[in-house]
Amino acid sequence: MMVDNLDKRKKRILQAIIQEHVISAAPIGSRTLSKKYEFEVSPATIRNEMSDLEDMGFLEQPHTSAGRVPSDLGYRFYVDEIIQAPELKFPQMLENIEDNYRDMQSIQDIITGTARMLSKMTRYTALVSEPSIQESKLQKVQVLPVAGKSLLIVMITDTGIVHNKIIKTEQDFTAKKLHYINQFLSDKLENKELAKLDPEYLVTIEEQLLAKIDISKKIFTEIYQEFKGINKPEDLKVYLGGTSYILDQPEFNDIERLKKVLNLLDQEKVLGKLINNNLSGADLEVKIGHENELEDMKNCSLVVATYHISDKAIGKIGVLGPTRMEYHRVISAVDLIADILGSSISKVSR
Amino acid sequence: MMVDNLDKRKKRILQAIIQEHVISAAPIGSRTLSKKYEFEVSPATIRNEMSDLEDMGFLEQPHTSAGRVPSDLGYRFYVDEIIQAPELKFPQMLENIEDNYRDMQSIQDIITGTARMLSKMTRYTALVSEPSIQESKLQKVQVLPVAGKSLLIVMITDTGIVHNKIIKTEQDFTAKKLHYINQFLSDKLENKELAKLDPEYLVTIEEQLLAKIDISKKIFTEIYQEFKGINKPEDLKVYLGGTSYILDQPEFNDIERLKKVLNLLDQEKVLGKLINNNLSGADLEVKIGHENELEDMKNCSLVVATYHISDKAIGKIGVLGPTRMEYHRVISAVDLIADILGSSISKVSR
């Protein structure tokens, strides 16, 4: 889209402006820059360079006699071209983090704990989606009788995630009948990848089962519903941590802006779509300002990473902050935590 | 604490001030009052009454030449003595509400949906706690084998709540052994009230089981852990709806105040304690301003109701708003929704 090879000096100036702006949240002028950084040139030269960078779209000027502010494109260039290796590995924190994970007994604990931790590390709002099972295989299906005439269906995936659902029926089930149903469902469903359980197949086996034994059609319909819902990214629960960190950002001192973002965070479905829309995509994605589809997020950036269980992409974690975000630090953190999260889940779940 | 019998006129004035203040969020003066309401007396008289009400602690004056604002005590009096029957029953909404509930398939859906709905109805932030099982009985306990050497323990209460947990073991289990374990656990645990499963009893039956069959001690420890954790009110998940409604309240235009409240809402444990601290207490509680134990809530009021499954108190729902809250409307709504929630859960769960 653009000459993506800035000369050395322009790069350094852009980086310096971003660095300063991330700290101060204010426009940066040429004098400030030349005082704080050891450019070997005068403010006037810097001024010229800044003017060039603005022409190229990397900087913006809030009003005539103000300093410059990085544009979304400026941040994009910074993220793509300037940030080096994810050097800071939070080494001092690492032990602490792993300690925290040791106490977590259930997947729920782990996910909410991760959200809290990630937000604490980054000082931005963290989002953690529950594991998706769409790419997993069914490892076990079992129907249990419950008092009354209800049945409990328990499903376990090869990634160790347990789903269950109570369904009401109008008939009693003998142990024998249940045993048959269980056997049947195991044969037909276990080791199938959930995403590939298409409606036709389900209808076929439904008919088979109905032909064999006397069972109300409703049961299968409910099981079927359950499978159908499992794939939608927007239905995955998303857990938040550190919502109140948003308030630390001066750009959200404006109540109207703040409201837009908090509104977003209220809508779980929107968050689900936002973060889970591309489960098998890149392991790390950064969406800067207007790059987000939602208008209300044009002042925000989102850093999303994928977490895995035995190399299978299973869910997403993310950090939401102002476009003026400490990308370097956040990317390292998200990356690190995604790793730990994946292995922690697989530890408790199988 | 105080002459709690105000004469008729004082009551009317207090009520009018509260009514106006709830709308305007500003101090109310004697002139405004006499213009908008048909008191048959002059502003000067109202002024004298207001001065009296201030002396009694029901009103406060932000500064000398401002109007009056209701104090926490004033609201308390209003809630206790002035609010009449919960007249508004949201009749036009009722159908709509029940429609919404019909679509909800799982307890999760119901709870998050309730939070959303309650916040929409009241236009304040809603809190819904997941059902507690501490007063429930175990209806069914079952251990299922999972690939590898893990076991899945499934527990169902008589209130229809399902809990499950995967535990890892170091041994294989034959079908026979599993059957024995299941039989044993059923005998010993089913129909026991969870709150009464004390450590000693658990230790006793643990020894019995260990004596009978060769099973690693660890399994029982994990089951035991699970039961132990079940009782703590602060560990119950609390779901939020309408967090962003807080921003509509002018009292939270002050970022510092806002931060305090949002911080609270971030901390699930605190919310759990807050709302679940008194499960078997009154069915409806109103905590006004400083009546809340938490300093950070001194500008907030909390209306909490208990929801039931077959007459057993099982969880709480609540609404959090500024002390300047529409108590009448909120109380009706919380009351109504608590009812519907209870019956909806029991519908899907058994």
Added chain:
DNA sequence: AATTAGCACTCAACATTCAAGAGTGCTAAC
């Protein structure tokens, strides 16, 4: 004895003005 008109006084809120400071762009010199 309760009520009310009248009045002086108070205080927040808003608008206006002003000066300071940071920054720019341009030009001409280096």
Added chain:
DNA sequence: GTTAGCACTCTTGAATGTTGAGTGCTAATT
């Protein structure tokens, strides 16, 4: 290509004045 110098722009914050809602008190009225 770089820089000093300079006129110009624009925000920010402090200072000041004005307005209006509200009070409390006193003395007159019912």
